[in-house]
Amino acid sequence: MIIDRRGILKMAGASAATLLMNRQSLAAEDMPNPKSNRFCLYIHFGSSCGMAAGLIQPVKANVWPVGFFQNGAPVGSNNPLINQHTVSGNMFFHDYLKFLAPMAQDMCLVNGSPNSLDHGVAKNLQTRGSQLASVSAEWSMAVGQFMKTESRKNPMVLSEGVKAPSVGDITTIRAASMDEFQEITTDIKMMRDRNLDPFWDNLKKRFAVVAPGTVNINASLADASKYQIDTLSKGLPELAAASADTNALRAMLGGENLNKTILGCADRQEIEAARNEKFREQLILAGTLAKTGLASGMTIEPLYEDMHSGGSDVLTARKASAAWAYISLFWQWVKSVGLENDVMIIVSQEFARSPYNKDSMNLTVKDAAGANMTVNAAGRDHGLSMGTMFINGNVPKNGRIGMIGDNMAPQATKDQKGTVDSVTQPFTSVNIVGSMLMRCFDDLYPTERMVRKHWPDFVPIDQILS
Numbered sequence: 409m410i411i412d413r414r415g416i417l418k419m420a421g422a423s424a425a426t427l428l429m430n431r432q433s434l435a436a437e438d439m440p441n442p443k444s445n446r447f448c449l450y451i452h453f454g455s456s457c458g459m460a461a462g463l464i465q466p467v468k469a470n471v472w473p474v475g476f477f478q479n480g481a482p483v484g485s486n487n488p489l490i491n492q493h494t495v496s497g498n499m500f501f502h503d504y505l506k507f508l509a510p511m512a513q514d515m516c517l518v519n520g521s522p523n524s525l526d527h528g529v530a531k532n533l534q535t536r537g538s539q540l541a542s543v544s545a546e547w548s549m550a551v552g553q554f555m556k557t558e559s560r561k562n563p564m565v566l567s568e569g570v571k572a573p574s575v576g577d578i579t580t581i582r583a584a585s586m587d588e589f590q591e592i593t594t595d596i597k598m599m600r601d602r603n604l605d606p607f608w609d610n611l612k613k614r615f616a617v618v619a620p621g622t623v624n625i626n627a628s629l630a631d632a633s634k635y636q637i638d639t640l641s642k643g644l645p646e647l648a649a650a651s652a653d654t655n656a657l658r659a660m661l662g663g664e665n666l667n668k669t670i671l672g673c674a675d676r677q678e679i680e681a682a683r684n685e686k687f688r689e690q691l692i693l694a695g696t697l698a699k700t701g702l703a704s705g706m707t708i709e710p711l712y713e714d715m716h717s718g719g720s721d722v723l724t725a726r727k728a729s730a731a732w733a734y735i736s737l738f739w740q741w742v743k744s745v746g747l748e749n750d751v752m753i754i755v756s757q758e759f760a761r762s763p764y765n766k767d768s769m770n771l772t773v774k775d776a777a778g779a780n781m782t783v784n785a786a787g788r789d790h791g792l793s794m795g796t797m798f799i800n801g802n803v804p805k806n807g808r809i810g811m812i813g814d815n816m817a818p819q820a821t822k823d824q825k826g827t828v829d830s831v832t833q834p835f836t837s838v839n840i841v842g843s844m845l846m847r848c849f850d851d852l853y854p855t856e857r858m859v860r861k862h863w864p865d866f867v868p869i870d871q872i873l874s
Contacts, residue, residue: 452534549572564580
């Protein structure tokens with residue numbers, strides 16, 4: 409018999425027998441039950457222009473909301489490459505991002521509201537679903553919290569974020585490359601070379617027995633401390649065992665493949681020049697951690713910009729395209745090793761920066777015929793809309809949920825074609841990510857109640873869950 413637990417939780421006037429059965433099922437749901445190495449890669453595009461970065465798309469191919477662009481270009485950009493769209497299902501990719509069309513079936517774009525024009529508040533809302541960093545968990549931390557098993561008592565997440573109380577057992581690591589990760593997880597000079605036993609054995613024994621006056625405050629602390637100390641003295645053998653996968657990923661993200669990826673883009677030389685090598689190294693680390701299961705998530709910020717003074721339609725498009733090119737290559741590798749259902753990539757930004765700023769820059773781009781042309785690229789100010797792109801094998805195929813209307817405000821939709829729902833309430837980040845976790849990682853988030861452990865104000869988005 410299959411029980412619809414979400415239906416049970418919503419049903420009013422349930423019988424006593426049903427309530428008893430529900431209480432029994434809730435106890436089982438609280439136990440971690442990961443099917444495999446679930447991994448959440450959160451890529452934060454910061455305050456980049458959502459239109460140039462592909463996180464806000466036209467109402468339909470080549471048709472932008474009225475008022476989206478500056479005077480003289482009411483329904484299009486001064487950069488003609490932004491106006492040319494490659495269509496894949498419900499997704500639209502402008503010339504800088506046309507290489508994303510083949511992977512659109514594994515993508516779902518959700519437009520919603522960050523509820524704030526303040527950078528700090530909007531970032532917390534987008535990465536945590538709350539204005540306060542200490543209240544709600546980062547998405548990757550929330551995945552890690554439910555990855556704890558007997559063999560993984562203290563999962564790691566690579567992030568600089570503050571931990572929330574609901575993810576207290578997670579070990580946060582700060583590393584931006586394989587070399588940094590290996591260095592901070594191995595104390596080569598002190599432990600390995602100097603052989604400091606029996607000091608370390610004695611230290612581990614301090615955690616072994618629960619008794620008044622000891623330092624032990626958690627039943628799993630003994631095993632966790634032993635694992636961590638042994639790791640410092642020996643390193644992580646899983647990294648050496650994954651060397652072939654790491655090398656394959658490094659080759660996949662090589663410059664030659666990146667250039668092949670963007671070959672069809674008119675402004676490809678400038679896109680290639682805008683590539684971020686640090687981002688490439690971070691993706692190599694993320695892929696290795698996902699494959700080995702050594703960590704449950706990672707947060708990366710590849711774009712650092714605040715384009716008020718001009719250039720968004722060109723400079724942002726180039727930088728975002730270079731980042732997306734690496735993401736597309738990374739996703740090819742993910743699928744090649746069979747992790748497309750285990751790895752979730754989330755690409756988002758704080759706010760769409762929809763309204764144009766009067767300041768602008770004259771920049772040269774290559775047009776579709778390869779000739780130089782001058783573009784007067786304006787800046788962008790903050791806007792109350794955001795885009796969140798999900799990449800996973802279980803997302804709605806070619807999904808497009810929510811839209812940005814003529815008033816530059818996000819609107820909920822009843823389907824994936826831009827039809828405005830009668831409610832018209834914009835989605836917020838906590839609802840978007842919580843709903844997507846329930847859809848893609850149902851072993852970790854089988855019910856709304858499990859989501860609310862980290863985000864109490866969660867309200868599911870039916871379009872995602874359907």
